[in-house]
Amino acid sequence: MDPMLQGRVFLNENKVNNFKFPFFTETSGTIHMVPLNKICGTLFLVAVSLCVFGQATGQTDSTNPQTPALPDTIPFVLTPHNNLIVKAVLNGQDTVDLMFHTAAGDLTLIKSATARLTTLNFNGQDTVNSWGGDNASRYSTGNALQIRDLKWAGVSIWENENSGPLSDGKFGPDLFTGKAIEIDFDHNRLVIHSDMPDIKGDYEKLDLVFQNGMMFVEGLSTIGDTRYPNRFLIHSGYAGAVLFDDAFADRNKLNDNLKITDQKELKDSYGNVLKTQKAIMPAFSIGATTLTDIPVGFFAGSIKRQKISVLGGEVIKRFNIVIDPRRENIYLKVNHLMSTPYSEG
Secondary structure, eight states: OOTTTTTOOOOOHHHHHHOEEEEEETTTTEEEEEEHHHHHHHHHHHHHHHHHHTOSTTOOOTTOTTSOOOOEEEEOEEOTTSOEEEEEEETTTEEEEEEEOTTOOSEEEEHHHHTTOSSOOOOEEEEEEETTEEEEEEEEEEEEEEETTEEEEEEEEEEESOOSTTOSEEEOGGGGTTSEEEEETTTTEEEEESSOOOOOSSOEEEEOEEETTEEEEEEEEEETTEEEEEEEEEOTTOOSSEEEOHHHHHHTTHHHHSEEEEEEEEEOTTOOEEEEEEEEEEEEEETTEEEEEEEEEEEOSSOOOOOSEEEOHHHHTTEEEEEOTTSSEEEEEEOTTTTSOOOOO
């Protein structure tokens, strides 16, 4: 009996190589007897090509419009000043270090950076508003910007005096309008999603107030035996932890009810100097997470301009963050930086 019919294994190599299968050729209508060893070799090459070139059934087809777009990943450096710095290219030539500023709108560059750039041409000037008041600023239109694989055309760039230390300027979430923004401090990266990603793990969902291009979240401040709710601007450009608005500071007599530790001068983007009181607050809560003995600031003196309270980088960096595309919710998860000591800056 034929050994194949008995289910035996061929041990004789010559018999294996000489065994032939009938193959029908559609184009010629003829039947060919093909040796088994050639069939096995052909099938092996086909299998390898499918694995390498991704042509097998079930492989993601990038040309299919229903296939979800892959997220864009942007590495950042977290500086000692709690700023997020990314590499960018202007007009295909000039390289700059930009700070991702969650409360910024336009792309801005400082004067010391614009002086060395070769492709930037200023073609206008206007008055802009900052912490310290109104200031004149030059601007340049029609620029190209690239950050990793993301590209923008027709970008306007404004010039000012200051940005975060180690940066040439800043940009904000406006570049990612309609997309979800993930800030991952565990891996030092921004991840930009075309749609809301599937949130997994211990993320807490909080309401986000999006107003005039800025994002606010509610926090609870413990002063004495009382917890006071207040709305805070998410402001990664501010290195400190919490900065209170003037009305909140006056209403709750922070100068009397908190332990004052120091006085500090802040400069806005245009060099205006504002003096702040530094103090220690017993507790600050955002969602279900409470930070204790947290450094806070508020403006001193009769000349005050702070109309909004600010949540700065010293708090922001302690959470991995996802901001939904509609800017209606923010998702927070405590990360490895939660237990790090507060900065002295």
